[in-house]
Amino acid sequence: MTKSEKIKQALKQTKEKRKFQIPKVFQLKLQNISKSDLRTLERLFLEAKWFYNYVIADIENRLNNKSEKLKEVEIKTPNGFEKRKLKTLGSQIKQGIIERVRNNLNALEKVKEKGLKVGKLNFKSDFRSIPLKQYGITYKIDFKRNRVKVQGIKKKFRVLGLHQIPENAEIANAYLIKKPSGYYLYVVCYLWKEEVLKEIKKEQFSIPVGIDLGIKDQLILTTGEKIRWYIPETERLKRLQKILARKKKGSKNYLKVKRLIQKEWEHIRNKRRDIQSKVISYLKRFPLIAVQNDDVKSWHAGMFGGQVQNTGVGGITARLRCLATLIPVEFVDRYEPTTQRCSRCGFKQRLDLSQRVFECPKCGLKIDRDLNSAWNILELGLKKLAQRDKALADRLKSALPVDRGEVKPGEREASAPCFAHGVSSLVETGSPSL
Numbered sequence: 001m002t003k004s005e006k007i008k009q010a011l012k013q014t015k016e017k018r019k020f021q022i023p024k025v026f027q028l029k030l031q032n033i034s035k036s037d038l039r040t041l042e043r044l045f046l047e048a049k050w051f052y053n054y055v056i057a058d059i060e061n062r063l064n065n066k067s068e069k070l071k072e073v074e075i076k077t078p079n080g081f082e083k084r085k086l087k088t089l090g091s092q093i094k095q096g097i098i099e100r101v102r103n104n105l106n107a108l109e110k111v112k113e114k115g116l117k118v119g120k121l122n123f124k125s126d127f128r129s130i131p132l133k134q135y136g137i138t139y140k141i142d143f144k145r146n147r148v149k150v151q152g153i154k155k156k157f158r159v160l161g162l163h164q165i166p167e168n169a170e171i172a173n174a175y176l177i178k179k180p181s182g183y184y185l186y187v188v189c190y191l192w193k194e195e196v197l198k199e200i201k202k203e204q205f206s207i208p209v210g211i212d213l214g215i216k217d218q219l220i221l222t223t224g225e226k227i228r229w230y231i232p233e234t235e236r237l238k239r240l241q242k243i244l245a246r247k248k249k250g251s252k253n254y255l256k257v258k259r260l261i262q263k264e265w266e267h268i269r270n271k272r273r274d275i276q277s278k279v280i281s282y283l284k285r286f287p288l289i290a291v292q293n294d295d296v297k298s299w300h301a302g303m304f305g306g307q308v309q310n311t312g313v314g315g316i317t318a319r320l321r322c323l324a325t326l327i328p329v330e331f332v333d334r335y336e337p338t339t340q341r342c343s344r345c346g347f348k349q350r351l352d353l354s355q356r357v358f359e360c361p362k363c364g365l366k367i368d369r370d371l372n373s374a375w376n377i378l379e380l381g382l383k384k385l386a387q388r389d390k391a392l393a394d395r396l397k398s399a400l401p402v403d404r405g406e407v408k409p410g411e412r413e414a415s416a417p418c419f420a421h422g423v424s425s426l427v428e429t430g431s432p433s434l
């Protein structure tokens with residue numbers, strides 16, 4: 001077998017294996033960074049930026065595997081072109097950056113195919129994430145001593161959080177990330193689906209769930225739970241932005257305030273992500289999740305833009321898409337009339353946006369508008385599931401209570417511990433049927 005045939009075969013085997021695995025990213029913060037380490041790390045990110053910008057300045061001639069051997073690149077400065085030595089950037093990392101350019105180009109191409117206007121790849125003024133393609137080559141983890149080693153840097157950094165990585169996880173690529181709060185290693189691991197599912201099933205509910213994504217109550221579940229959260233920009237952020245506006249652009253003080261703003265943003269983003277994680281870890285206990293295929297991006301453009309961003313509903317949809325590789329998640333077409341239809345008898349009527357209660361003139365159902373919608377979404381989701389797995393759909397359907405809005409008390413109580421840290425107060429479990 002030739003070398004290229006061997007590589008092809010290995011890739012095929014990996015692809016086959018990945019069908020039974022799911023990716024999970026573990027974040028490790030680099031500790032004990034000395035002043036000289038900091039200089040090395042800064043240099044690494046700087047060289048990565050130079051290399052990236054060098055490649056995209058002339059994609060046709062530079063996007064090839066010859067570039068990964070470069071020891072020097074030419075960059076544009078206010079004084080014209082100047083040469084820069086690549087001292088710390090390893091060839092595997094350069095290869096990873098070349099691949100990133102290729103991926104970015106493909107993404108642009110896809111947008112173009114949709115008929116949207118796109119420009120070229122932009123030069124980067126700040127490079128924050130360095131791809132580390134192969135475990136064992138671009139980076140190594142020493143589990144016994146809690147250390148990581150990155151190609152091109154002599155120092156082995158101490159890291160926190162290695163214990164989160166399960167023993168039989170397959171460690172794949174990683175990213176070295178620069179954040180306002182420090183440097184991190186994001187390690188991509190592959191876990192066996194079967195084992196992850198076994199853990200989920202230990203505490204799985206018997207009933208499926210339908211979710212209505214709303215503006216006021218972020219998630220309305222058929223269990224009657226309304227999960228809402230709101231993490232606005234902080235007062236501190238607003239204050240810092242005002243201070244920044246008074247500073248001279250580019251001055252030492254300006255940069256100092258700017259760094260503080262970036263740090264504050266990181267803090268807000270972390271909080272939002274944390275809540276999303278908690279919501280997802282609760283939702284994955286349902287044997288089926290039915291949710292509207294909402295295009296949150298189109299909301300952004302509209303009047304609700306700010307609020308949607310503050311809550312991160314878009315993030316939830318994206319994470320449900322990931323979850324769909326593990327447990328049944330059915331996305332229901334967003335053009336289905338889920339609001340106008342009575343979830344008990346199917347009668348259709350027009351409902352104004354101001355009408356918060358759905359009252360059916362035919363069967364007499366009186367129910368919260370969003371909850372009615374959630375029930376319709378669940379029904380559509382069950383129909384979609386039935387096309388793939390009729391037995392499962394039937395079983396889940398029969399587990400549902402006859403009375404809409406009624407949930408077994410045991411199941412409702414079970415939801416509380418998931419939100420133990422901070423979110424519990426935001427979950428309303430009051431009676432939803434009016």
Ligand SMILES: [Zn+2]
Binds near residue numbers: 342344346347363365
């Ligand atoms: Zn009805």
